[in-house]
Amino acid sequence: MNALQDLLRQQADEGLISWGQQQAAAQQFGLRISEVEQEILGLGLLPTRYQRNRQMISVAQQRQLFSSRVVVVGAGGLGGYILEQLARLGVGQIVTIDDDIFEENNLNRQLLSSPANLGRVKVEVAVERLTEINPAVTVYPFQARFEKQNAAKLLANADCVVDAVDNVTARLDLAAASRELKIPLVHGAIAGWYGHVTTVLPGDDSLQTIYRNWKGGKGIEASLGNPSFTPALAASLQVSEVCKVLLGQGKLLSKRKLSFDVLDMEMVEVLL
Amino acid sequence: MKITVKLFATFRLGRFDIASRDYPPETKVIDVVKDLDLPEEQLGILMVNSRHVDLDRVLVEGETLAIFPLVGGG
Numbered sequence: 444m445n446a447l448q449d450l451l452r453q454q455a456d457e458g459l460i461s462w463g464q465q466q467a468a469a470q471q472f473g474l475r476i477s478e479v480e481q482e483i484l485g486l487g488l489l490p491t492r493y494q495r496n497r498q499m500i501s502v503a504q505q506r507q508l509f510s511s512r513v514v515v516v517g518a519g520g521l522g523g524y525i526l527e528q529l530a531r532l533g534v535g536q537i538v539t540i541d542d543d544i545f546e547e548n549n550l551n552r553q554l555l556s557s558p559a560n561l562g563r564v565k566v567e568v569a570v571e572r573l574t575e576i577n578p579a580v581t582v583y584p585f586q587a588r589f590e591k592q593n594a595a596k597l598l599a600n601a602d603c604v605v606d607a608v609d610n611v612t613a614r615l616d617l618a619a620a621s622r623e624l625k626i627p628l629v630h631g632a633i634a635g636w637y638g639h640v641t642t643v644l645p646g647d648d649s650l651q652t653i654y655r656n657w658k659g660g661k662g663i664e665a666s667l668g669n670p671s672f673t674p675a676l677a678a679s680l681q682v683s684e685v686c687k688v689l690l691g692q693g694k695l696l697s698k699r700k701l702s703f704d705v706l707d708m709e710m711v712e713v714l715l
Numbered sequence: 716m717k718i719t720v721k722l723f724a725t726f727r728l729g730r731f732d733i734a735s736r737d738y739p740p741e742t743k744v745i746d747v748v749k750d751l752d753l754p755e756e757q758l759g760i761l762m763v764n765s766r767h768v769d770l771d772r773v774l775v776e777g778e779t780l781a782i783f784p785l786v787g788g789g
Contacts, residue, residue, distance in 0.1 A: 521789045609789035634786045637724040652767055656758045657785060663725050663757055664788030674789075700760075702783065704724055707732070711723070713760060713783075715767075 447472050447482055458502070459491045465579075477535065480579035484509055490579070493533055504690050505533055509579070511689045512536035514598055516589045516617055517607030518565040519543070520669050521631050523554030524678030525605055525685075530573040530580045532686060537580055539569040540597055542588040552671045589613055594620035603688045605681055606630040609664075611657050618643060618650040629684045631677040635667030636706035638677040641715065642684045642696045649715040653700060676703065716740055716776035718747065723783045726753055738774065745770040747780060759785035 447468060454464050460483050469479045483490055484506040489497060493505055500508070513534050515525050518541035529537050543565050549556040555568045566584035573582045585597060589608065594616065598604055604621050606614055606628055614630065621628040625645040630653075632639055643649045680701065687693040700713045721733045730751060738747065744761055748770065760783040761768050774780065 517789050519789055607789050609787070611785075611787045614787065632786045632788060634784075634788045635725070637784075637786055639786055653760060654785070654787075655767065656761060656770070657787075658756055660756060662759070662785035662787035664786065667725070667788075669788055702723065702786075707727070713762070714765060 447474075447479070448486060451483055451486055451488060455486075455488045458488050459494060460488050461491045465490055476578040477581055480509060480535075492577070496533070500686075500690070508533045508686070508689055509535040511602045512538065512600055513603050513605060513685060513689070514538040514540065514601040515605045515607055516540045516597075516613070517609065518555060518569050519549065519607065519609060520552045520674035521607035521633065521678050521681070522565075522605075523556070523569075524675050525607055525682055526569050526573060527554055527576070528678065528682040529685065530577040530582075532682065533577070533579070534685075534689070535580060536583065537573060538583045538585065538597070538601070539566045539573075540585045540587060540589055541565045541569075542586055552669055552674050554675075589617060591616050591620065595624070598624055598626060601626050603685050604628045605685060606632075607678070607681075610661065611654055615650060615654060622646070622648075627688045629681045629688065631681040632662070633669055633673045633677050634662055634664035635669065636673065637663070637667075637702070637704050638673050639700050639702040639713075640677055640680040640684065640696060641700040642688065644695070644697045647698055647715075649698060649700070652715045673705065676705070716742070716774070718742070718774050718776075719779040720747060720751070721779065721781040722751075723781070724786070725757075725784050726751075726782055740776075742774050743770065744768060744772045744774065744780060747774070748782070751782075753782065757784045759783040 545556045545560045560568050570582045570584050628643040630641050698715050703710045762781040
């Protein structure tokens with residue numbers, strides 16, 4: 444590894460290693476891109492792809508993101524955007540869970556869907572997309588429905604869990620499992636012009652509060668559906684929370700819910 | 716008695732976003748929900764003066780009731 448480290452130090456330009464250099468080093472030393480990325484960050488250098496992160500995320504923090512494991516439950520409307528943003532952010536291990544395939548009615552909003560992908564398994568498309576945009580990220584796909592029974596296996600070793608599912612039962616099960624495993628959970632839900640996000644830290648019972656009047660069935664999304672922009676908005680708020688959870692930075696949406704209404708263009712904070 | 720009612724998201728459509736309304740003493744949250752013809756199966760968070768409450772909470776003159784629909788899509 445010393446020869447690799449020497450090479451990287453020698454090649455670094457203002458602390459940056461280009462994609463071409465990273466690729467060539469992987470080939471020369473018979474390593475995976477992720478292994479070279481680990482070396483680069485370990486030396487206090489930065490792959491050039493993260494250059495525009497550098498003013499807000501230090502090299503040490505970029506290394507922290509790279510060594511983190513985030514589990515995203517759901518690879519649909521919210522999940523597609525969340526997975527994309529986590530990979531571009533540089534989270535090193537991303538778990539994607541969904542049992543579904545792409546259907547035509549997904550095309551209006553689900554980032555990973557396309558006419559060519561209709562009928563394909565969502566988590567398989569997720570692996571292809573994430574590997575394409577950031578080959579340093581390791582993606583672990585599970586074509587499964589999140590349930591109480593498989594929760595411990597799916598959430599193992601996670602630093603943060605993201606709730607991107609489409610039903611309240613799974614959300615409450617996910618909250619219970621995250622609570623038991625003491626993993627922070629970033630929850631997001633959408634319906635038409637509306638949505639909300641909250642971060643559930645171990646010990647909080649925020650989802651039980653949000654859904655305390657739930658009697659079963661779907662919310663208003665059943666009649667409203669979802670457009671292209673609402674999932675993207677909620678997903679971006681969720682990923683910013685994940686980033687802060689992983690870095691221990693900023694003020695989290697813990698014990699409070701941010702609700703948005705882009706029809707009236709309002710955001711309100713509800714204490715939980 | 717006067718109760719300030721705040722509605723959110725779809726519950727505003729055809730109704731209002733905020734209104735001061737008259738109700739008889741001992742009115743409960745469920746009575747306001749029925750008065751406004753809000754579908755019960757769509758109820759999300761219910762708050763009185765920023766505290767979470769249930770449908771059987773009895774309202775008191777001057778309180779503010781906030782009603783959110785249930786949002787659960789992904």
